[in-house]
Structure formats: C-alpha cells, structure tokens
Amino acid sequence: MNVFGPLVSVTLRGVLGRRRLLLMLLLVALPVAIGLLVRLAGGRPDAGVILDNLVVRMVLPLVALVLGTAALGSEIDDGTVVYLLVKPIARRWIILATALVASGVTAVLVVPSAVLTGLLTAGIGSASLTTTFAFAVACLLGGIAYSSAFLALSTVTSRALVIGLVYTLIWEGIVAGLLEGTRFLSIRQATLGVAAALGGKRPGSEPLEPAISFVILAVVTVGALVIATRQLARFEVRGGD
Amino acid sequence: MTIDDPRMTTPPVVPALQLDHVSRWYGNVVAVNDVSFALGPGVTGLLGPNGAGKSTLLHLMAGLLRPSAGQVLVRGRSAWRDPAIYADIGLVPEKEAVHPYLSGYEFALLNAQLHGVAEPAAAAVRAIETVDLADAAHRPTGTYSKGMRQRAKIAGALVHDPTVLLLDEPFNGMDPRQRLHMMDLLRSMAAAGRTILFSSHILEEVERLADSILVVHAGRLAAAGDYRSIRRLMTDRPHTFTVRSSDDRRLATALIADPAVFGAELADGRLSVSTSDYAAFTHILPRVAAASGISLHEVAPTNDSLESVFSYLVSR
Numbered sequence: 001m002n003v004f005g006p007l008v009s010v011t012l013r014g015v016l017g018r019r020r021l022l023l024m025l026l027l028v029a030l031p032v033a034i035g036l037l038v039r040l041a042g043g044r045p046d047a048g049v050i051l052d053n054l055v056v057r058m059v060l061p062l063v064a065l066v067l068g069t070a071a072l073g074s075e076i077d078d079g080t081v082v083y084l085l086v087k088p089i090a091r092r093w094i095i096l097a098t099a100l101v102a103s104g105v106t107a108v109l110v111v112p113s114a115v116l117t118g119l120l121t122a123g124i125g126s127a128s129l130t131t132t133f134a135f136a137v138a139c140l141l142g143g144i145a146y147s148s149a150f151l152a153l154s155t156v157t158s159r160a161l162v163i164g165l166v167y168t169l170i171w172e173g174i175v176a177g178l179l180e181g182t183r184f185l186s187i188r189q190a191t192l193g194v195a196a197a198l199g200g201k202r203p204g205s206e207p208l209e210p211a212i213s214f215v216i217l218a219v220v221t222v223g224a225l226v227i228a229t230r231q232l233a234r235f236e237v238r239g240g241d
Numbered sequence: 242m243t244i245d246d247p248r249m250t251t252p253p254v255v256p257a258l259q260l261d262h263v264s265r266w267y268g269n270v271v272a273v274n275d276v277s278f279a280l281g282p283g284v285t286g287l288l289g290p291n292g293a294g295k296s297t298l299l300h301l302m303a304g305l306l307r308p309s310a311g312q313v314l315v316r317g318r319s320a321w322r323d324p325a326i327y328a329d330i331g332l333v334p335e336k337e338a339v340h341p342y343l344s345g346y347e348f349a350l351l352n353a354q355l356h357g358v359a360e361p362a363a364a365a366v367r368a369i370e371t372v373d374l375a376d377a378a379h380r381p382t383g384t385y386s387k388g389m390r391q392r393a394k395i396a397g398a399l400v401h402d403p404t405v406l407l408l409d410e411p412f413n414g415m416d417p418r419q420r421l422h423m424m425d426l427l428r429s430m431a432a433a434g435r436t437i438l439f440s441s442h443i444l445e446e447v448e449r450l451a452d453s454i455l456v457v458h459a460g461r462l463a464a465a466g467d468y469r470s471i472r473r474l475m476t477d478r479p480h481t482f483t484v485r486s487s488d489d490r491r492l493a494t495a496l497i498a499d500p501a502v503f504g505a506e507l508a509d510g511r512l513s514v515s516t517s518d519y520a521a522f523t524h525i526l527p528r529v530a531a532a533s534g535i536s537l538h539e540v541a542p543t544n545d546s547l548e549s550v551f552s553y554l555v556s557r
Contacts, residue, residue: 006354013342079336083348083397086303087355088328233322237305237334 003089007097010084015070015101024063024105025039028113031055046123048202051135055114056142056191061129061168064143065104066149069160072228077158082237091232095151095225102147105121107140136198142191145217145224148226149187152224155231183208192215255317256281257329257405257436258302263311265297272297274460275311278450280438284431286451286468287440293494295440296335302438303332315405328356335440336408341383343491345374345393347398348382356401368396373422387414395423406430408439409454412446416457424450448472463554471554478553479503480519484512485539486530494532498523513543 031054038045072094075081084094118132154160176186180186183189192205193213201207208216253434256279265273273294289295300306301313304320304327313320316329339348353361360429368376372392377385382393398406406427412420418506425448431437438455447454447468454471456464464471466542486492489512493505496514501522504515519542530537 002357003355006351009352010340010343014340019344079334079338080340082305082332082334082336083340083352084355085305085328086328086330086332087352088324088357089355090324234307235305236307237300 003087004097007084007094008101009024011071011098011101012105014074015067015105020070024066024109026156027059027063028109031059031117031119032113035117039120044123045121046202047118047128047131048135048200050121051114051118051131051195051200052192052202052205055110055117055139056188056195057173060106060110060139060142060189060191061146061172063110064102064146065150065161065164065168067106068104068147069154069164070148071098071151071154072232073151073154073158076154076235078214079237080233085232085235092225092229095232099151099225099228102151103144103174106143106147110139110143111136116229130199132200134195134198137198138200140219141194141214142187145187145190145220148221148224149226152228152231155228155235167211169213174194176208184212184216187217187220189213190220250500256314257316258438259312259314259317260298260302262300263298263308263313263331265301265306266309269461273301276460277311278455278462278465280436282431282434282436283452284427284437284439286447286454287438287457288442288447288454289440289457289463290442293442293457294410295442295457297460298406298457299332299334299438299440302328303407328401329404331401331403331406333391333394333398333406333408333411335413337387337414339382339385339390339393339397339471339545342381343367344379344381345385345389345396346378348393349396352397353400358401361400364400364402365396368400371399372396372428373409373419388416388419391415392419392423393462403437406435406439408437410441411439412441412443420446424427458554465481466556474481474554480516480522481518481543482522482526482529483541483543484518484526484537486512487536487538488533490528491533492535495529495535496526499529 031050034054035050051094072081091195114136115132118128118135122128150160150164153164157163172186172188174181176189189208190213192202193208193210194217195201196205196207197210197213205211244385258280259279260276263273263276264271281394287295295369297306301308302315302320304323307321313534315326320326320439343351346365346369348360349365369375372395374389374392374396377389382390385393391411393406395411412423415423427437427439439450451468453466454468455462456471458491464474484492489507493507493512496502497505501516501518502514506513526540527537
C-alpha cells in the first residue's frame with residue numbers, strides 16, 4: 001500500500017516534537033544514569049530487580065503512554081486528523097501506521113535503555129546477559145502492547161493521557177499487585193511474564209505463565225488495533241456551527 | 242428490441258451532492274433540521290449567520306458526521322463511512338490547524354500521496370502555484386499567516402483535482418487581492434464542471450461568487466435557489482427606519498400617504514416608519530420632508546442585520 005510510507009512519515013514528524021523527544025530521552029536516561037551511579041559506587045545489584053523496578057514498571061509504560069496517545073490523539077485534538085480521514089484509504093492503514101510509529105519509537109527508546117541499564121548494573125557475565133536480553137525482548141513486546149492500547153484509548157476519549165496514567169499507576173501499580181485475579185488484566189504483569197520466560201526472572205517474584213503472558217500481549221495488541229480501527233471508521237468531528 | 246430494454250433508457254442524472262431530509266442533533270440540540278437539496282456543477286454559496294449550522298452541513302456532506310436522520314449522498318453514494326467518496330471530494334475545513342511542522346509544499350504533497358495521485362510531486366507544485374503560495378512553499382505552515390494557511394489548505398484540497406469541492410469559510414484571513422484570486426479560481430473550476438459549495442456569513446462574498454445560494458438559519462434551510470431572486474426577497478422584505486425630524490408628527494402624516502409606506506408610529510420621541518420598498522423609501526423620505534418644510538435630523542434603518550434577514554426568510 002503506497003499510502004503507508006507517507007502516513008508513517010507524517011505521524012513520525014508529529015510524534016517527534018522537540019520538547020516531547022527531550023522529555024522521553026530524559027526519562028529513558030534515568031535508569032541508565034542510576035545503573036551508572038550504582039556501578040560507580042561499587043554495587044552489584046541483581047539486574048532483574050533494577051530492570052523490573054525502573055524500566056518495566058516506570059519507564060516503559062510512561063514512554064508508551066506519551067507516544068501512544070500522541071500518535072493519533074494529538075491530531076484528533078488539534079483537528080488535523082481530518083486531513084488523513086478525507087482520503088480514499090482504509091482506516092486500518094491509518095491505525096497501523098500510527099501504531100507502528102508509537103511502538104517503534106517506544107522500542108527505539110526503551111530497549112537500548114533496558115540493555116544499557118542491564119549491562120551497567122550486572123556486567124557482561126553470561127547470566128547477566130541472559131537477564132538483560134530477556135528484559136530487552138520483554139520491553140519490545142510490552143511496548144507494542146502498551147502503545148497499541150494507549151493508541152486505542154486516544155481514539156475513544158480525549159482524556160487518554162489521564163486515564164492511561166490512572167491505569168498505569170493505580171491499576172497496574174496497586175490493584176494488580178494486591179488482587180491475584182487482576183494480574184491477567186495487566187500489561188506489566190504479562191511483560192514481566194515474558195521476561196521471566198526468557199530467563200529474566202526477578203528473585204522472589206511469581207510471574208505469569210509464559211504462554212499466558214505471550215497470549216495477553218498478543219490479545220491486547222490485536223484487540224487494541226481492532227478497536228482503534230473501528231473507532232476511526234465512525235469518527236465524527238467535534239465543534240463547528 | 243422493446244422500449245423496456247435498459248439500453249434504450251436514459252440514465253438518471255445523479256446529483257453531485259444530495260441531502261434528503263437530513264437532520265443532525267446533539268442530545269437535545271438540533272444543529273440541522275430536515276434539510277433537503279441537490280447540487281450540480283457551479284458555485285453555490287451556503288449563507289447563514291454564525292451558529293446557523295453551515296459547518297455541520299458541510300461536515301455531513303464530507304462524511305465526517307453521521308446524519309441523525311435522512312441521507313447524504315455524494316454522487317449517489319452515502320457519504321457516511323465510505324472512504325471511496327473522497328476520490329471525488331476536496332474539503333477545506335474551517336478549523337485553521339494544518340500540521341505545523343509541514344511546509345505548504347509538503348502538506349500538498351502529503352495530500353497528493355494519500356489520494357494516490359500518479360505524480361504527487363508535480364501535482365503538489367501545481368496546487369501550490371494555483372493558490373499563489375510558491376514563494377512560501379518550503380516554509381513550515383506553523384510560520385504562515387492565517388491567509389497563507391487558508392491557501393495551503395485549499396492547495397491540499399485541490400491537489401487531486403476533485404469534482405466536488407466543499408469549502409468552509411474559505412476566504413477567512415485572506416487579503417482582498419488573494420480573495421479575488423481565489424474567487425477567480427473557483428469560478429474557473431465551476432466553469433470546468435466542478436460542483437463547488439462554500440460557506441460564508443458575509444453576503445457580499447456570496448454575491449460576488451455564487452450562482453445559486455442556500456440560506457440556512459437555526460439549522461433550517463431558509464431559502465434555496467438562484468442568487469438574484471433570493472437577494473430580491475431580502476431587499477423587498479419589510480424595513481423599519483427610525484427618523485428624527487423638526488416635526489415628527491407632521492412627517493408621519495405626510496409619509497403614510499405614500500404607497501411604499503405601510504406604517505408609521507411615534508414612540509419614545511422617535512418616529513418609526515415601516516416600508517416594503519427600501520430603495521423607494523430612501524428617495525421618498527427627503528422629498529416628502531422638503532415638500533412639508535420639515536428638517537431631517539437623523540434617519541437610521543433598524544433590524545438590518547443579517548440575522549434579521551435570515552429570520553425573515555425562515556418566517557416566510
């Protein structure tokens with residue numbers, strides 16, 4: 001489809017605004033900086049603990065939230081989405097292009113952050129490398145699921161950023177940790193399950209089964225893209241007289 | 242071969258745009274109320290005061306709003322949820338926003354690419370030149386003036402050579418020279434067989450450009466058809482003038498004898514005169530006053546806002 005390239009290009013330019021990019025770079029640099037400080041102080045903490053607490057619980061959802069809600073949500077908010085919609089193209093191409101940009105940029109920012117943080121805190125021993133690799137892959141897959149979910153949220157509500165933040169901080173941060181059954185509704189838990197399946201288990205944790213984790217991430221991603229496409233197909237402009 | 246043979250019948254003419262008893266409401270608020278019309282080639286002005294429902298109508302025609310009742314057809318196809326109609330449509334929305342990081346040329350190019358135009362770069366250059374934006378073509382639209390952004394939006398709407406052009410307040414922010422240029426462009430496109438519908442709340446804009454008009458007020462279609470006949474209706478409607486003179490009572494008596502005057506009332510120290518012929522009254526008044534030896538201190542038309550014109554058309 002020859003409209004895919006232009007759609008990706010315009011979304012990418014919209015997402016990579018100077019201030020937003022700077023904010024994201026600062027966010028992903030945070031775990032690396034902490035890893036570096038720990039290393040310089042002579043500490044050798046478990047890489048799994050650092051990657052779990054700093055990257056998977058904090059950096060990954062926040063980066064995906066900002067990028068996922070901005071990819072299409074900012075165009076919906078400022079009205080420029082109309083220029084994409086009044087074209088003879090299937091709505092799924094617009095969603096796929098924006099999802100690719102949101103998850104791609106999330107991966108480009110978070111995966112190197114995970115790798116550097118893992119290497120700095122745990123070194124390059126065989127076990128450490130396995131843990132780092134496991135979390136890098138988990139961040140990649142979790143990032144795709146998170147950004148797709150937040151992209152879909154931005155097509156449903158203009159308050160996607162706030163709702164996404166509540167989901168991340170309240171649901172995933174508190175509820176999913178307290179109530180066993182709700183772990184299946186947590187992208188974070190599924191991401192940690194993937195990391196554990198690939199050898200990145202945090203000591204003392206009880207992650208979700210590998211198969212269940214992969215299925216949750218796949219269902220969230222596909223479901224979110226289907227919902228977003230349906231929402232865009234029946235999109236109605238706001239305002240006007 | 243019988244007369245029923247389909248090859249013998251003339252295919253029905255499908256209007257470029259057709260609204261059939263279309264309404265649109267938001268909760269309890271009715272934005273568009275039972276509007277029907279059909280448009281073919283030519284320039285049509287969609288005239289109405291702010292808040293009349295012009296943008297809602299254009300959004301319905303552009304498939305960006307679902308009709309609450311009725312049907313909107315573009316070349317015989319439903320406008321709602323059918324992206325294929327956009328091959329025929331060029332839309333200039335009222336909202337000013339254009340991707341601020343794109344230059345005018347990049348914006349036109351993006352539109353050409355998304356429309357699947359065969360040579361998008363050449364089409365974008367042509368569209369930019371058509372709207373007289375070549376000098377600023379490679380500057381980000383975020384640095385453009387309102388009029389330049391408006392022209393960039395028009396370039397984006399023209400780039401795939403649509404047969405139906407929907408423009409929401411297209412002359413907003415343009416200087417008089419750009420306005421004239423754009424009017425010439427739209428006229429030549431209409432002469433080439435395009436269907437052009439533009440909204441405006443400025444009567445003079447519509448007067449200069451439109452062959453026919455649709456007048457909307459409070460969501461209803463108040464009048465539709467040839468511009469001149471509707472203009473005549475507007476001009477011939479009852480007008481009221483407030484007059485202050487050296488002797489209001491005697492002037493009222495003198496004026497009421499004229500057939501163009503159908504009412505005169507003295508209230509709050511002012512004379513209020515009603516006439517059915519605006520032009521005739523402006524000639525009669527000084528003549529009658531002079532003949533009666535009365536000095537005119539003040540003459541002011543009342544209820545002459547567009548709002549009152551539209552209200553009058555709706556109430557007819």
